[in-house]
Amino acid sequence: MTSKHPYVYMADQQINPLLICSICQNPFVDPVTSEDHRRGCRDCFTKYLSSQSVTVTPIQEWIVLEMLNSLLVECTKCNENKIRRGDLKRHEEKSCRRALVLCKAADIKCPWQGVREELDTHVKQCVFEPLRPVLAEIIMENKQLKEKIDRLEILIKKFTERN
Template identity: 30%
Template sequence: MAINNSYEYINENSIHEDLLCSICTDPFEDPVSANQCGHVFCRKCITDTFCNTPRCPTCRHDLVLEDFHPVTLRPFLNQLNQLLVKCKSCSQINIQRGNFQDHMANCEKVILLCPAAHLKCDWKGQRHEMQDHVTICSLIKFQPAIDELNTVIKKQSEQIHCLYTILEKISSNHKKVCEESYMGTEVYCDVCTRKLAFGELKHRLHYCPQTDICSNCIKQHFP
């Protein structure tokens, strides 16, 4: 994972205006356009602009973000890919923009993050330093175990969620059955044999299904 994966254009002034985005004024990155008007923008530029005004910034045509599709015109994309850039990390010049990701994969000067950066290792360094770090980074050693644990945890939380849903359903069904079976029945306290008032039946439901106990006895015996 690189953190300064950037380049600058060589002879930016000589780049044809058809290749420039009217929003950021740089050559298009990930160009998109809408069929309705055909104007082309960088995907990021038009997405940001649309947060404020859902219109084509060039012709004011009313559009939605979903109207924009990637430009697939080969000659146009080739022209963008052939633009020459300079690597800001190693200062190598005349790299075709389309090959910049390949350059990044080998650039000796680019600053890389530890492969265990997501486990909070904050090491950064150049490619030739990475080998040394990898041999001493304890977080990398734990990574397979942590990944495995995470998988187990994720699976278990799904199961727990599932069980919880089932339990809720069972308990609501059971409560209904229990309440219905009680309608019109005379119930006596198993401890003092007093007849339970209707309002006390909820105690039975609470302790269900073992015993019927009146509220006085519950207070007395189960404080």
């Protein structure tokens, strides 16, 4: 009935029972409260109460959200643990060695994609990065030419409308 929980919590921590969803028995994910003051995960309430016409409202109390964000979790990609739940997304985006990343030269069309721990090895042999200065110049010239074409098209349109 409930979906897979997105967090793996550290087993040795005490979790306040007031933060536990009555449906999935895990700390709230996207916490909501119902009209009758039941609290739980939005996903759980949506599935569990789908046959009833119950309105849910997001829980916005700072203290509840901060307590949830302070819970310690494990990154399921790299298995690093004791990461604050509120910091997990930043960990995945900035430092998780097993997160999927693009080459630093992706902006100039390098197609490489892999895990962060392999990025440095790739960058050392990337054939796109040495081309950056030349490509940057070509891209700038292309942009200027497009702008010039746009201006000329406006002039042509004005000229043809007069005649």
